[in-house]
Amino acid sequence: MKPSLVGAIEAGGTKFVCAIGTDPQNIEEIRFPTTSPEETIQKTIDFFKAKEIDSGKIQAIGIGTFGPAEVNPKSENFGWITNTPKEKWQKTDLITPIKNAFGDIPFAFDTDVNAAAWGEGRWGAAQGLDHYVYITVGTGIGGGAVNDGKILHGKNHPEMGHLRIPKDSSIDLYPGCCPFHGDCLEGLASGTAIKERWNTDPSFLPEDHKAWELESTYLADAILNLTLTLSPERFILGGGVMEQTHLFPMIRTKLNKRLAGYVEIENIDNFVLPPGLGSKSGVLGAIALAQDLTS
Numbered sequence: 502m503k504p505s506l507v508g509a510i511e512a513g514g515t516k517f518v519c520a521i522g523t524d525p526q527n528i529e530e531i532r533f534p535t536t537s538p539e540e541t542i543q544k545t546i547d548f549f550k551a552k553e554i555d556s557g558k559i560q561a562i563g564i565g566t567f568g569p570a571e572v573n574p575k576s577e578n579f580g581w582i583t584n585t586p587k588e589k590w591q592k593t594d595l596i597t598p599i600k601n602a603f604g605d606i607p608f609a610f611d612t613d614v615n616a617a618a619w620g621e622g623r624w625g626a627a628q629g630l631d632h633y634v635y636i637t638v639g640t641g642i643g644g645g646a647v648n649d650g651k652i653l654h655g656k657n658h659p660e661m662g663h664l665r666i667p668k669d670s671s672i673d674l675y676p677g678c679c680p681f682h683g684d685c686l687e688g689l690a691s692g693t694a695i696k697e698r699w700n701t702d703p704s705f706l707p708e709d710h711k712a713w714e715l716e717s718t719y720l721a722d723a724i725l726n727l728t729l730t731l732s733p734e735r736f737i738l739g740g741g742v743m744e745q746t747h748l749f750p751m752i753r754t755k756l757n758k759r760l761a762g763y764v765e766i767e768n769i770d771n772f773v774l775p776p777g778l779g780s781k782s783g784v785l786g787a788i789a790l791a792q793d794l795t796s
């Protein structure tokens with residue numbers, strides 16, 4: 502059976518990606534900067550309306566958004582972006598204006614990282630796995646987990662980016678950049694933190710710079726904690742900072758040492774991997790979420 506035509510929105514704090522398509526080989530997308538909610542949501546609606554003229558009625562729309570967001574369908578604020586540090590977007594109802602524009606079609610609404618995890622499971626580096634974690638290390642840090650073949654939610658959604666991890670202040674004097682917690686994982690290891698700590702864009706730091714030693718330590722500590730909590734089969738690390746691929750072997754070595762043989766990992770090289778879908782995990786994940794509503 503031909504898969505239904507579905508729409509996908511990856512709502513990011515700096516850019517929106519909207520797409521229609523069926524799989525990684527068949528996807529048409531547009532990217533634009535995230536400005537005011539009104540303008541950004543209108544551009545999103547305009548994209549899908551234009552695509553419907555060429556391609557026919559969209560059958561479902563999947564949304565993966567920056568957060569925190571209300572992803573519990575039982576909540577009266579389902580579909581809202583809630584306590585984001587992005588002021589203009591605080592308490593923004595993202596889903597209702599889009600629903601109003603497209604009528605009676607099903608919508609999926611989840612975090613960007615949960616969507617990315619779902620996309621990696623459908624077409625990327627987590628195919629065939631029932632338990633895995635996707636973490637993005639970019640301007641901020643976020644994580645989404647799949648457990649028993651389902652996206653792990655809890656009351657709303659996990660906030661893995663804000664885990665507390667050990668910090669040795671004799672090595673790292675940087676106080677951390679998280680507006681809520683200071684030196685949480687995101688506060689210490691996000692691209693924003695690297696930039697502030699070393700006063701330069703992370704992509705300008707050479708591979709042997711001590712920034713990476715610190716970065717891989719923080720990420721290995723976070724992954725250790727998540728391994729012990731969730732017992733996943735794999736971690737997928739995406740986002741701009743992880744384009745520094747030399748971080749992968751550093752993280753694996755440190756993680757292996759921290760695990761100390763207590764949790765059996767068959768092959769550490771397969772345990773921590775880059776995304777199979779590159780920077781498209783999120784938008785493809787939103788497509789996968791929408792497809793689940795039409796099958």
Ligand SMILES: [Zn+2]
Nearest residue numbers: 663679682685
């Ligand atoms: Zn934090």
